[in-house]
Amino acid sequence: MTTTSTIDAPVQQAVHRALIQTLPLFEMMRMRAATTxxxxxxxxxxxxxxxxxxxxxxxxxxxxxxxxxxxxxxxxxxxxxxxxxxxxxxxxxxxxxxxxxxxxxxxxxxxxxxxxxxxxxxxxxxxxxxxxxxxxxxxxxxxxxxxxxxxxxxxxxxxxxxxxxxxxxxxxxxxxxxxxxxxxxxxxxxxxxxxxxxxxTRLDGRSTATPSAALYLETVAHALERNPPPEGESLDWPLDVHGVEAEMPRVFEGLRERDQPRQLGGGWSLQLEVRTHWGEDVLTRARVARNFIGALGIDEAMYPTAEVDSQGRTLSGAHAYELRFAPGAGPKVGAFWSLTLYRRSDCLFVANPIDRYSIGYRTPGLRHEADGSLVIRLQASDPGPGHNWLPAPAGEAFYVVLRLYQPQAEHLDHRYAYPALTRLD
Known part of the structure; x- marks a missing residue:
């Protein structure tokens, strides 16, 4: 009988490929169990x-x-x-x-x-x-x-x-x-x-831990009966349970590491980019399923993200920042846009005295400069009247997401010039 200590390299590689390929199926079934x-x-x-x-x-x-x-x-x-x-x-x-x-x-x-x-x-x-x-x-x-x-x-x-x-x-x-x-x-x-x-649903969707080999194989096998691989995609199945036991922790932990995003300039990056189908890029498909499951296509929404300022320094509530959109140079969208701020340690909103967690052109009382520029201040303390303030967590690292709903061609074709966040102190 094959054991975890006697798996040869070709078998391990085949198991690794099959796990990467089928992991989205498992994560979708887990999400269904958690949210139905x-x-x-x-x-x-x-x-x-x-x-x-x-x-x-x-x-x-x-x-x-x-x-x-x-x-x-x-x-x-x-x-x-x-x-x-x-x-x-x-x-x-x-x-x-x-x-x-x-x-x-x-x-x-x-x-x-x-x-x-x-x-x-x-x-x-x-x-x-x-x-x-x-x-x-x-x-x-x-x-x-x-x-x-x-x-x-x-x-x-x-x-x-x-x-x-x-x-x-x-x-x-x-x-x-x-x-x-x-x-x-x-x-x-x-x-x-x-x-x-x-x-x-056959499983406990509340657990996000690496599943047992038996649970993974059973869940994926049942899902495959109802959802064959996408057209043009072949799959070696079933897998050896001992090979899965040996390789699964490496696959699941490896997918937690963030992929290299598309750099957009100005400290902004695009974490994922899909339209209607992942095609042959099964590795990115698996990474997104593990870390960003439920992502819609970029024609519907794009989420450029900034974690650093104009000098490449990590954004922190210990400092004040300015994001300036020049006249006529705001985001180009068919629906609307917003800028949302999250604490970096847990990727969640941070309570603040004005109960504001995003800001955009729909925000009541939004103020433009005399020349038509839109300036947003990101900091922990109130910058005072006359400023468009998006509160940041005091002394803690944070990041922002520019949510673009129905982005226009300038964004989809990566021609838009994203303004960098400038540190003021």
């Missing part, structure tokens, strides 16, 4: 057993407020939108998704397959803001379309993660208005019945 609902509003709990892995799929779950410093489940969260998410199981047939008229508001439903490819979108950029009905089906379905279908999305496998974002303004009553929009998101079968169904 135990309880349906009318159908009750998926199981009466407290430790059961049964959950509801084909059901929307919502956050009804923007995230803040007390929210610690997601790293580098946005402070612009609320979320309306769902996991789809298409093995029993298509689902119909009804969405209301969103007015002029930014919104998107991004669909990721089980391999983390962001393969389709419904929303402001792609299908508009009118009330609409979308049919999503798996690879084995064909049939007549029901009346009123606006668009049809063919998923490559039976499992799909739908990540919805709806913009919330800071104006009075807007949170309530968005809550009403979320309540109108519905998912049904072709006969009009509720699409929700019980589903055994």
């Amino acid at each position: 609902a135990r309880r349906h509003p009318t159908l009750g709990y998926a199981s009466d057993q407290r430790d059961s892995t049964m959950r509801w799929v084909n059901q929307f779950t919502h956050t009804h407020r923007k995230l803040g410093p007390d929210d610690r489940e997601v790293v580098s969260p946005n402070n612009d939108t609320v979320y309306s998410n769902a996991w789809l199981d298409l093995s029993q047939g298509p689902v119909l998704i009804d969405t209301p008229d969103m007015g002029e508001r930014y919104w998107t439903l991004g669909l990721l397959d089980a391999w983390t490819n962001p393969f389709a979108y419904v929303g402001r950029r792609t299908t508009g803001n009118r009330a609409q009905r979308t049919l999503v089906h798996g690879p084995r379905w064909s049939g007549p379309l029901p009346a009123g279908v606006s668009q049809v999305i063919a998923a490559p496998g039976d499992d799909v993660w739908l990540i919805g974002r709806i913009l919330v303004d800071d104006s009075p009553g807007d949170v309530e208005a968005v809550r009403e929009l979320q309540a109108q998101l519905r998912m049904t079968r072709l006969d009009g019945s509720d699409a929700a169904q019980r589903f055994d």
Whole structure:
């Protein structure tokens, strides 16, 4: 019998490649287990057993407020939108998704397959803001379309993660208005019945530790039955359990190391870059699945990140900084942009006296210079009246993310000149 001490180099290399290739499948299944609902509003709990892995799929779950410093489940969260998410199981047939008229508001439903490819979108950029009905089906379905279908999305496998974002303004009553929009998101079968169904997720999604070889192999094998490798991608499977035991810790820990991002100039970098498919770059696909799972394509949103100032020094709340957009040189977007600040030690928001965690052109009271420049001050202490202040953690390292929703060609083609953060003291 093969043991961890007798695995030769070719076998180890083959196992390593297969783990890199299949890790997105495992992480998606873990995320589904962590984020699907135990309880349906009318159908009750998926199981009466407290430790059961049964959950509801084909059901929307919502956050009804923007995230803040007390929210610690997601790293580098946005402070612009609320979320309306769902996991789809298409093995029993298509689902119909009804969405209301969103007015002029930014919104998107991004669909990721089980391999983390962001393969389709419904929303402001792609299908508009009118009330609409979308049919999503798996690879084995064909049939007549029901009346009123606006668009049809063919998923490559039976499992799909739908990540919805709806913009919330800071104006009075807007949170309530968005809550009403979320309540109108519905998912049904072709006969009009509720699409929700019980589903055994088979694992504890709360654990982010390196899994056992047995759990990994079982989870991936089941996922492969429902979600074959992307077209043109071959996979050596199954794997030897002893080889997986030996190689898995190295793979999982190695993927925690950050990839070399695309440098954009001015201390800014782009941590990930995908449109609708990762293609042959399975290593980046695995890194993103381990560290940034749920990333949408850059046509929908880009997230340039800065951790250093104009001199390459780590950003710290011990100092004050200025970010200056010259007249007419602000971010070029089709929807909106914001600048969000996070503590570097835990990648989370930091409580501050004005309860502000992002700033952008939608921020109430935003002030421009006499020449039209937009200047943002980043520091721990209040810079006083007349400044656009984004509070930083006192004495602690931080980083900022420039969130670009529907970025225009200057950003997508990497022609935009990002201004550096200048230290003032």
